Amino acid sequence: MISTRTSGLRAAAAAGAAALLLSACGGGGEPGGTTSGGAGGQTAKSGATQIVVDTTFDIKTIDPGREYEPTGQILVKALYDTLLTFADDDTTTVVADLASYQSNDDQTEFTFTMAPGRVFSDGSPVTVDDAVFSLKRLQGLKGNPSFLLDGVSVEKVDDQTLKLTTADPSPALPAVLATPSCGIVNSKLVQENGGSTDESDAAEEFLNQTSAGSGPYVLDKLDTASEAVLVKNPNYNGPQTPVYDTVIVRNTEPATQKMNVERGDSQVALGLSGDMVESLADGVEVESVPSATVVFLLINSDPAVSELTSKPEFVKAVKAAIDYDSLIEIAGRGAAQANGLVPSVFLGALEDSEALKYDAAAAQAAAQAAGATGQKLTLSFPNDIDPTGLNLTTLAERIQSQLSAVGIEVDLAPAPFATEIDAYRDGKEQIGLWYWNPDYMDPANYLAFGPGQTVGLRAGWKQGANAAIEELVSRGYTTGDLAERKTVFEEWGKAMNADGPFVPLVQPGSNVVYQPSVTGVYYNPVWLINVAGLGQS
Amino acid sequence: MTRRSPTARLWRAIPPGLRQPLGLAAGLIALAWLVICLIGPAIAPFDPLAQDLPRFSPPGEVSFLGTDELGRDLFSRILAGARVTIGLALVLVCLSMLIGSLLGLLAGFFGRWVDEAIMRFTDLVMAFPTVILAMVTAAALGASLFNAVLAALVVSWPQYARVVRSIVLGLRGNDFVWSGRLLGFSAVRSIRVDILPGTMGPTLVLASLDIGTAALLLSGLSFLGLGARPPTPEWGSMVSAAVSHFDKWWLGVFPGLAILTVVISFNFIGDALRDALDPGVAPR
Numbered sequence: 113m114i115s116t117r118t119s120g121l122r123a124a125a126a127a128g129a130a131a132l133l134l135s136a137c138g139g140g141g142e143p144g145g146t147t148s149g150g151a152g153g154q155t156a157k158s159g160a161t162q163i164v165v166d167t168t169f170d171i172k173t174i175d176p177g178r179e180y181e182p183t184g185q186i187l188v189k190a191l192y193d194t195l196l197t198f199a200d201d202d203t204t205t206v207v208a209d210l211a212s213y214q215s216n217d218d219q220t221e222f223t224f225t226m227a228p229g230r231v232f233s234d235g236s237p238v239t240v241d242d243a244v245f246s247l248k249r250l251q252g253l254k255g256n257p258s259f260l261l262d263g264v265s266v267e268k269v270d271d272q273t274l275k276l277t278t279a280d281p282s283p284a285l286p287a288v289l290a291t292p293s294c295g296i297v298n299s300k301l302v303q304e305n306g307g308s309t310d311e312s313d314a315a316e317e318f319l320n321q322t323s324a325g326s327g328p329y330v331l332d333k334l335d336t337a338s339e340a341v342l343v344k345n346p347n348y349n350g351p352q353t354p355v356y357d358t359v360i361v362r363n364t365e366p367a368t369q370k371m372n373v374e375r376g377d378s379q380v381a382l383g384l385s386g387d388m389v390e391s392l393a394d395g396v397e398v399e400s401v402p403s404a405t406v407v408f409l410l411i412n413s414d415p416a417v418s419e420l421t422s423k424p425e426f427v428k429a430v431k432a433a434i435d436y437d438s439l440i441e442i443a444g445r446g447a448a449q450a451n452g453l454v455p456s457v458f459l460g461a462l463e464d465s466e467a468l469k470y471d472a473a474a475a476q477a478a479a480q481a482a483g484a485t486g487q488k489l490t491l492s493f494p495n496d497i498d499p500t501g502l503n504l505t506t507l508a509e510r511i512q513s514q515l516s517a518v519g520i521e522v523d524l525a526p527a528p529f530a531t532e533i534d535a536y537r538d539g540k541e542q543i544g545l546w547y548w549n550p551d552y553m554d555p556a557n558y559l560a561f562g563p564g565q566t567v568g569l570r571a572g573w574k575q576g577a578n579a580a581i582e583e584l585v586s587r588g589y590t591t592g593d594l595a596e597r598k599t600v601f602e603e604w605g606k607a608m609n610a611d612g613p614f615v616p617l618v619q620p621g622s623n624v625v626y627q628p629s630v631t632g633v634y635y636n637p638v639w640l641i642n643v644a645g646l647g648q649s
Numbered sequence: 650m651t652r653r654s655p656t657a658r659l660w661r662a663i664p665p666g667l668r669q670p671l672g673l674a675a676g677l678i679a680l681a682w683l684v685i686c687l688i689g690p691a692i693a694p695f696d697p698l699a700q701d702l703p704r705f706s707p708p709g710e711v712s713f714l715g716t717d718e719l720g721r722d723l724f725s726r727i728l729a730g731a732r733v734t735i736g737l738a739l740v741l742v743c744l745s746m747l748i749g750s751l752l753g754l755l756a757g758f759f760g761r762w763v764d765e766a767i768m769r770f771t772d773l774v775m776a777f778p779t780v781i782l783a784m785v786t787a788a789a790l791g792a793s794l795f796n797a798v799l800a801a802l803v804v805s806w807p808q809y810a811r812v813v814r815s816i817v818l819g820l821r822g823n824d825f826v827w828s829g830r831l832l833g834f835s836a837v838r839s840i841r842v843d844i845l846p847g848t849m850g851p852t853l854v855l856a857s858l859d860i861g862t863a864a865l866l867l868s869g870l871s872f873l874g875l876g877a878r879p880p881t882p883e884w885g886s887m888v889s890a891a892v893s894h895f896d897k898w899w900l901g902v903f904p905g906l907a908i909l910t911v912v913i914s915f916n917f918i919g920d921a922l923r924d925a926l927d928p929g930v931a932p933r
């Protein structure tokens with residue numbers, strides 16, 4: 113009998129171990145917050161209102177000069193004002209915040225006049241010196257966002273004015289300055305706590321514990337693993353009207369986010385995939401729009417990497433082989449076909465009629481002409497990252513099946529992001545499945561896909577590969593007039609669709625799920641949502 | 650002495666552990682899985698890689714166990730996955746047994762510095778947490794089923810080496826071994842004729858107990874993206890894909906049940922074999 117019992121125990125232990133291993137492997141971050149919001153974002157305590165926002169954390173720091181991760185952008189946007197900004201859901205027109213600006217005709221000199229009377233959270237005035245210090249600090253820290261102001265010289269003109277100068281025309285600079293990383297810090301306070309405008313700066317730890325901005329909220333508490341608590345800035349005198357006294361942003365696993373928002377434990381959930389949104393319970397609202405993330409295929413033009421992928425016929429075959437509608441179906445709610453590399457929310461995005469089209473017969477013919485028969489290629493992609501909730505492995509499996517249908521055989525080669533990124537950056541992938549999030553809200557971001565540019569080189573697309581597209585890239589960087597700029601980017605987009613080694617696939621949906629009592633939920637490509645703009649009906 | 654009926658003789662042939670109702674059920678399940686390994690693809694109602702069914706169809710609507718996020722039939726994928734998971738588990742266990750037994754034999758038979766060198770190396774490998782070491786190895790080698798087996802092999806041979814060494818230490822002092830050596834048997838012949846047969850029983854028990862664990866380890870590596878490459882139907886990677894679709898319960902439950910039943914049933918068989926081969930356990 114003892115033996116029988118041992119057998120049973122062993123079996124039970126094995127079963128338990130199986131469950132444990134799999135659950136341990138799958139365990140994600142639990143909601144770290146202990147504070148529960150209650151439906152509608154109300155708390156009974158002393159009439160104060162609070163709102164709970166669930167998201168998946170990727171915070172490394174909330175020092176504006178150093179942060180460059182989505183969650184960091186949400187928090188820094190609420191804590192620090194910028195010289196310029198974008199209003200609500202508009203992503204095309206820059207408006208004044210801490211300053212108004214004028215530029216010269218060449219778009220090389222930008223003069224900013226500080227708004228009068230604005231103060232930091234400690235009551236001290238926001239001055240030109242603070243703006244100059246903050247922007248020089250961003251450049252000097254050589255952190256992740258420092259590239260935003262590469263080649264920009266910052267100087268104080270007088271007590272009301274500062275001037276930014278660039279060697280080349282920079283029509284995108286105002287949009288860049290609206291990025292939360294360009295937030296203006298209280299220079300006196302930051303310098304007292306080790307801050308400087310070079311790499312000797314030691315203020316990061318201080319800024320992770322205390323905010324030093326003029327934004328509508330101040331930092332009450334930050335735990336980079338679990339939650340951030342923001343409270344209303346009593347001295348805020350800017351154009352926004354924050355409603356909630358306390359904003360709690362919690363690190364929560366997407367499946368838990370869904371349950372929390374459905375039962376009212378949180379008021380806003382930012383991390384739900386298109387598929388999860390499809391099965392939401394009644395009683396919650398969803399803001400579903402195509403995100404500004406573009407998922408694309410890279411087809412290497414370098415014959416040293418692959419003779420086959422470097423053939424223009426092969427690129428044409430792949431572009432025609434993909435059934436874009438079926439990819440949108442996988443991407444779920446809010447997703448749309450990426451008509452070009454510039455996503456739909458930006459100036460110069462292509463119309464639906466200009467998007468790449470599925471044509472199996474043409475794809476088959478082009479694949480045969482390229483000599484794809486009997487050859488096997490590798491499709492590489494990162495498998496531990498889901499841009500805007502879209503699982504790249506699922507997408508890659510669908511693409512593999514569609515390519516196979518027209519006679520192009522690929523092996524899937526998933527790898528962790530940290531491993532695969534090197535092969536991608538070094539231009540070693542035959543075919544890569546990647547995505548691009550905008551760094552700032554201007555289509556100039558996407559010119560990096562041109563020949564000889566950062567992403568172009570990753571596809572082995574060197575300078576001189578396509579003179580017409582290179583001319584458009586150069587015009588894209590320098591054209592200041594909005595109408596002309598729109599035309600240039602549209603022409604560039606069409607030319608890239610026709611001849612570029614990239615296949616824009618989908619813009620996954622951005623799904624912000626919220627309680628019906630919450631108002632002012634607008635998706636922004638850079639800071640996702642503006643928590644200070646959230647209201648209450 | 651009475652003559653037994655053929656049925657009774659068959660019953661006696663079954664190891665005692667498997668004669669319990671639970672043991673019998675486990676044995677039948679294990680047998681069923683082995684049969685599925687052989688004929689699975691032939692009885693699958695759909696092509697396990699075809700993406701032509703509706704996505705996320707629940708069990709019973711368009712297919713027996715429903716469809717996954719790409720419209721593939723889950724039942725066909727589980728059948729095809731049996732060959733991958735169980736087949737590779739068997740390969741892994743055989744290789745572990747071979748390498749571990751060989752090192753154990755050498756260490757036990759030759760003793761001295763050979764024993765010291767092999768056993769300290771074995772201790773070194775065993776000092777690392779099994780799953781972590783397998784994960785690190787698989788991550789370093791790159792994601793593929795071959796590499797996953799290699800990574801699992803790195804962590805699973807030491808137990809065989811230790812068991813075999815301890816048996817050899819007990820055997821090598823016996824008179825029959827000494828007699829052989831005095832008759833001029835070479836070391837190889839002595840190991841082959843006198844020592845090896847004595848190690849076979851316990852090693853087989855260990856191996857049979859290990860099949861479930863091996864299946865679990867390989868599925869675990871695939872779950873973490875370090876084993877099977879998509880679109881290979883492997884149970885661990887199927888559970889992994891289900892994680893992002895919590896509300897589609899069938900995606901994770903059925904491949905999970907497949908892993909569970911394989912682990913439990915092979916453990917029962919291991920227990921039964923141990924009872925049958927270990928003279929210390931009285932037959933019941």
